[in-house]
Amino acid sequence: MSTVFNFTFVPWFRSVAPYIHKFRHQTFVVGVCGEAIAAGKLQNLVQDLALVHSMGVKIVLVHGFRPQVNEQLQAKGLQSQYYKGNRITDSAALDAAQEAAGQLRFEIEACFSQGLPNTPMAGSKVRVISGNFITARPMGILDGVDFQHTGKVRKVDAEGIQRALEMDSIVLLSPFGSSPTGEAFNLAMEEVASSIAIALKADKLIYVCEVPGIRRNHDQPAGEDNPIITEMTLADAKALFRAAPEAEKPTDTGFYLKYCIKACEGGVERSHIIPFAVDGSVLLEIYVHDGIGTMVVDERLEEVRQATPDDVAGILQLIEPFEQDGTLVKRSRTEIERDINNYTIIEHDGVIFGCAALYPYLEKSTGEMAAVTVSPHSQGQGDGEKLLKRIEQRARAMGLKSIFVLTTRTMHWFIKRGFEEVDPDWLPQARKNKYNWDRKSKVLVKYL
Structure with missing residues (x-):
């Protein structure tokens, strides 16, 4: 058994080595949807991110909290309200979002603090830094719908985040921002992650989400004739996005693709969409040649x-x-x-x-x-x-x-x-x- 293990482990480890060297000192922004945490994937995901961090990658982690906020509202007998895929954040929804964000942040920090023997976190010392790195503005009124406390990213404090990363810390951010007048706004995790990636000139933007990746025939079922596109150019991504129906749900083809396109147009060379349902998907996407999800590449940078x-x-x-x-x-x-x-x-x-x-x-x-x-x-x-x-x-x-x-x-x-x-x-x-x-x-x- 030992000999068989050696024959499988050694070639695999050697094949991973070029990627370890390549990504050392690079910056990755990772957006994790709240559904992944609700599905119990947080612990393994944190362990994988800690491993990537230990190999010299600078990581900014942005968590979502869509199901957690819905659960908080439901517990209070209230309904979640959306319009064109964006949450309408009234005062009750803002309270629920702040409560959910606080709980999730403590839960994520606790996972990074683990160090039990005989676990992937043994001997790891991961410092997590959070902060008010996002300035927001109100989304306002769209088609007569007042989004109230829902906001958009106005500015990212890239210098502050960079300083935290240079301290060998993982930066953890909730999808919240404050206005210059002190108002708090609920933001979309996907927009926060892409905006940070652009501001930092990150090497990768990775969404760990509900979908396994992008299929070319979005209106057909998964199968051998409609596989995941493992790599697509920015031009192909834009063409596919234009052809897809308007995305309102996270499982729609254009939902995450829109933010990958935005990031690539903003100077991020590679954006990824990978499934949280597959254990180790972050490691598979980063350290295996063909990856597991879809990678959007800005060909202009590659010439x-x-x-x-x-x-x-x-x-x-x-x-x-x-x-x-x-x-x-x-x-x-x-x-x-x-x-x-x-x-x-x-x-x-x-x-x-x-x-x-x-x-x-x-x-x-x-x-x-x-x-x-x-x-x-x-x-x-x-x-x-x-x-x-x-x-x-x-x-x-x-x-x-x-x-x-x-x-x-x-x-x-x-x-x-x-x-x-x-x-x-x-x-x-x-x-x-x-x-x-x-x-x-x-x-x-x-x-x-």
């Missing part, structure tokens, strides 16, 4: 985009040295112009530093990743990884189940990234007919 006819000359200039030394098969200008829509490029300051093409073979639900090139001037900076992720994303959007490459010199690079070698007979018949048996290229496949 990765689909090629256009204007890029043909730059692609030719990039791949020419690799064609001359035999690394790549020679392609004519005419071929590249014809296939330009298949190409993805990485561009820095108007110069193309990397490219790759995807040629689909729909009859076998696969696609060839071809002409993979990274300039010698930027090799070792992760551009190859960015191209691979983009090609995988495009392949999934086409409904492909795998991608393959033919290579004579870079086999190990692909194997390290999840490809496996297969016999050339595996190739789709149309590609097999064009296979150069004299070149003896290795065929590598990655299943998506």
Whole structure:
């Protein structure tokens, strides 16, 4: 049993190491819906966040309290009131919200203070800091509906939060804000988390919520034909949001997606939507390559985009040295112009530093990743990884189940990234007919 454990644990731990190094000293804002706490997920979630914090990640935790406030109101014989997904906070609802927030904050702080032997919190010393870091303004009257004590974020004290994070503390915030006149306003957890992420220029915004992620066909049931989109560009997210019905409930497609889009537009590179129902979802999303939920990526920051006819000359200039030394098969200008829509490029300051093409073979639900090139001037900076992720994303959007490459010199690079070698007979018949048996290229496949 010990030997089997070693064979599973050691490779897993090694595979996680690059992410540990990458995320050290980064800032993550985590928004946790009140439903997760009501479902009894708080203790495990706190343990996972404490573990992430111990690996050098700065964490701001924003909790929601929607069901807790509803419960407080119900206990007083009162009904919760909403309009277009926003709570109408009268005086009774404000009292209930403040009471619920106080209870939850003490409960969360107590969980971070645990240190029992033989538990994940053993030996951990996590300091939690809360404060009046949010200035709010009233939401006002919308469509004739007076939201009373419901507010919107006016300003985030990013400097104050940053100082607390630099003290190696986790910052814990309830969705409340105060106005300059001293009024208290009930805020949406989702808006508070996205506003803080933008103000801090956070590396990640993570929503731990009721939904497992985003499905492309929001009006169809979950299933093999309608899986979770693990990664989507900001442009795709905006297109999907526009196509989805107006979101009023947290389970609606656009509810969390709206705030992920807002964060990415505000400079947060990656926003995530993950399910609280899956134990360890935070760890799975952060430290496993494909994650478990949906990640929205601002491609503009990555400088990765689909090629256009204007890029043909730059692609030719990039791949020419690799064609001359035999690394790549020679392609004519005419071929590249014809296939330009298949190409993805990485561009820095108007110069193309990397490219790759995807040629689909729909009859076998696969696609060839071809002409993979990274300039010698930027090799070792992760551009190859960015191209691979983009090609995988495009392949999934086409409904492909795998991608393959033919290579004579870079086999190990692909194997390290999840490809496996297969016999050339595996190739789709149309590609097999064009296979150069004299070149003896290795065929590598990655299943998506």
